Amino acid sequence: MLFYFYFRMFDVPKITGIISARNAKTIGFQFPEGLKRQAPALAKEVEAKTGALVIISGDPCYGACDIDDALLDMVDVLFHFGHSRISDDDRIVFMEYYHDVDVDRAVASALPLLGQKVGVVTTVQHIHKLDDIAKILTDAGREPVISKGDSRITYPGQVLGCNFSAVPAGVDSFLFVGSGNFHPMGMRLAHKVPVVAADPFTGEARLVDVEKIMKQRYAVMAKAMDAKKWGIIVGMKSGQQRLALAKRLKDIAGDAVLISIKEISPDRLLNFKVDAYVSTACPRIAIDDAGRFPAPVLTPVEFEMVKGLRSWEDLALDEIAGD
Structure with missing residues (x-):
């Protein structure tokens, strides 16, 4: 059952459908480090369903900007997993990956640290929870503000490690929902407004100290x-x-x-x-x-x-x- 859950997250029917529609014979898979362990099983499944040859990139991958160009030149289509699209190259198919972890506890923990008007951002892994986050804030009497970024940003409220264009202006605090310190630290340095980082995996929230x-x-x-x-x-x-x-x-x-x-x-x-x-x-x-x-x-x-x-x-x- 867990095996099938992983493949549902990777949307095998979409992958095989694209391969079939393009009549692709040689396929590239590129994964960020946290998803690489799932690559061999997914490659075998796709090969069995399509008859195509799958080549997995073994080089490090740190984001959507980190395309394996050498592998891209060897294959008919490259599936890049875990990130949203920033490239217009139609040989690359970006396969987003979403965490289904509950954000409620982390956002509730953040409430005492937030001001009245709250700029809300997250990474693509949690972007499907953005409406839930906004509702929690609204129900608690806060005013959530979600902004659209520039052309490198796919979704309103999405932040990248090198791009904070979706971080809204005119707020008295920011709420970042996600793990790690780099994104909220960048927001704090870029906008000089208090940032609260809420980690949905631990349910904890903290003020970011730079x-x-x-x-x-x-x-x-x-x-x-x-x-x-x-x-x-x-x-x-x-x-x-x-x-x-x-x-x-x-x-x-x-x-x-x-x-x-x-x-x-x-x-x-x-x-x-x-x-x-x-x-x-x-x-x-x-x-x-x-x-x-x-x-x-x-x-x-x-x-x-x-x-x-x-x-x-x-x-x-x-x-x-x-x-």
Whole structure:
């Protein structure tokens, strides 16, 4: 029964229907890390039903912007699981994945921490619960506000790690429903409004504190203040390529080189003799592995602060925006 539940979540009839309609013979599957263990069983099921060959991407996948381009060139259609669409390439089929976990307890825990007018956001895994969340807030006398984002955002109220365009303005607090700290931390830094993170898996809620991460980022920027030679990293993943931004930052830096990298890691930066880096790829890279890099790695926002183009009070997460 559990096996069948997983396949219902992955909508096998939709997958096989697309394969049949496109007369596809070779299929690619790409999963985020948390879903990879389900890949082999799903691949066998789809192969048995369609006769197509399924190739599973074994490379890391961190979001909808992280498409396995090499695999995409080998297959007739690539099914990308767990994220909503941000690419217009019709060879890619985005298969969203929803958690059916109850959000009521987590939202109820958040109520004492929230103001009157509440901006509500969540990730795609819980986006189908957005109406339930809004109703709980309304019944408790709060005013929920849900906004539409830019072209990278599929649903009103949806937040990505690199895009907070659906975060509404004019509210006195934000409610983020989901797990992890990166999304609510980014919201707090971007909008300077109290953020309450409600985790539906634990039922707990907390006010997001960004003091620790701010101290860490200021320390990294301080190390880069005397940098003379800069490496400007151009992300080569399809949803993270910002060459125009990298060129602009190179002009600001003066003594700088452009470096293209697909998988950015400390080891891959060891051989470049520069004093500091700026990453124009996913903003999480500079932050999550900050202590492991051989030289300071800044986001574009932080680089502009170091160069005096922004105030040191303007610290915010770098965002990759759409139209």
